[in-house]
Amino acid sequence: MILVRTGPRFIYFRSSDKDKLLALLEEEYSTARKTLDQAIEESGEGDTILFVLTKDEKKEQITGSSPVLMVSIGSSPILISVINNEQLQDSIEEAELGPGLLVMKAPPPGEKILEKVKEEYAAIPTPLQEAIIKGCTEWSVLCFTSCPLSRPLSPSDLLDSTLLIKKEVPELFQELRRQAVKYLTEELEEGEWRELKINIYDSWERYNIHYKRVTTVIEDLEMGFILGETWSVDHPFVLMSVPVFQVRLFTYMSPKEVKRILMALEYDTEGNRVADLDLYSQNKKVEWGGVEKGRKKNRKDIALSYSDKYLPGLTDDASNRLGRLNRALQEVEKQDRLNKKN
Numbered sequence: 001m002i003l004v005r006t007g008p009r010f011i012y013f014r015s016s017d018k019d020k021l022l023a024l025l026e027e028e029y030s031t032a033r034k035t036l037d038q039a040i041e042e043s044g045e046g047d048t049i050l051f052v053l054t055k056d057e058k059k060e061q062i063t064g065s066s067p068v069l070m071v072s073i074g075s076s077p078i079l080i081s082v083i084n085n086e087q088l089q090d091s092i093e094e095a096e097l098g099p100g101l102l103v104m105k106a107p108p109p110g111e112k113i114l115e116k117v118k119e120e121y122a123a124i125p126t127p128l129q130e131a132i133i134k135g136c137t138e139w140s141v142l143c144f145t146s147c148p149l150s151r152p153l154s155p156s157d158l159l160d161s162t163l164l165i166k167k168e169v170p171e172l173f174q175e176l177r178r179q180a181v182k183y184l185t186e187e188l189e190e191g192e193w194r195e196l197k198i199n200i201y202d203s204w205e206r207y208n209i210h211y212k213r214v215t216t217v218i219e220d221l222e223m224g225f226i227l228g229e230t231w232s233v234d235h236p237f238v239l240m241s242v243p244v245f246q247v248r249l250f251t252y253m254s255p256k257e258v259k260r261i262l263m264a265l266e267y268d269t270e271g272n273r274v275a276d277l278d279l280y281s282q283n284k285k286v287e288w289g290g291v292e293k294g295r296k297k298n299r300k301d302i303a304l305s306y307s308d309k310y311l312p313g314l315t316d317d318a319s320n321r322l323g324r325l326n327r328a329l330q331e332v333e334k335q336d337r338l339n340k341k342n
Contacts, residue, residue: 003180010098099135100169220318224251
């Protein structure tokens with residue numbers, strides 16, 4: 001689970017021939033022009049966003065629709081390549097390294113985390129675009145999001161508040177990475193993480209496949225840390241015991257939110273029930289009927305609505321893996337039916 005990560009770096013180039021320099025940079029780095037908003041949305045760790053300004057153009061004139069270049073290498077290799085390229089040297093009159101960017105996990109609303117970081121680092125609340133423009137190489141722009149950090153984030157994924165901090169990115173990143181759990185805990189309603197137990201039951205005994213399905217989603221949605229797994233026994237009815245495979249999850253999420261995601265995995269894409277995924281918090285079962293107030297649909301309809309809500313948020317890799325695992329479930333069931341007929 002990722003609690004804090006770096007984002008792109010920013011470099012400002014000035015030239016008397018802005019269009020010529022943009023064309024040279026496009027050719028040198030095999031990239032194309034984007035708007036600043038597009039570049040922020042598509043960029044990730046290790047990327048660099050290049051601004052090209054005329055000699056007299058002010059950085060304050062930059063907007064979300066301003067043309068920039070996004071390059072999938074770090075700022076240092078870019079500056080070195082400029083030094084070694086005579087055409088670029090001749091076209092660039094001035095180069096300035098902008099601030100670094102960090103993104104930190106913050107469960108909504110995120111206000112407590114923001115206030116704590118603001119207090120400890122004397123940070124300045126600043127809108128994202130303004131922070132990018134005002135900051136210089138000695139500063140860092142810290143954004144917050146409730147979304148998983150393992151994928152690119154659009155500006156709409158970020159919380160409204162952004163902090164400008166007078167500390168270089170490498171140093172701030174190391175400090176925040178050490179303290180991320182403390183900050184995240186500040187935001188939790190009860191001020192603590194929870195250990196939840198997930199009991200997997202399948203009448204077709206496809207436990208290995210279900211374990212992979214559950215852990216794929218837990219890891220990709222960054223729901224928390226898997227503490228371990230073991231065989232156990234559940235009691236669905238009085239005087240009835242069934243074997244279950246139990247996964248222990250250490251999470252910042254509420255039991256109801258985790259239950260919703262598990263319900264999304266209880267049915268396949270055709271609406272067939274493929275497993276029971278029961279959730280226990282403090283040894284009490286989290287009932288499906290209590291996860292959403294005012295909803296009177298049946299369990300299947302509610303579970304399929306959760307599937308539509310949560311599963312599209314998976315990365316392509318995780319979504320493809322989940323698809324392969326779902327097909328594997330069908331193959332095992334099909335083979336078992338054939339064996340029983342024979």
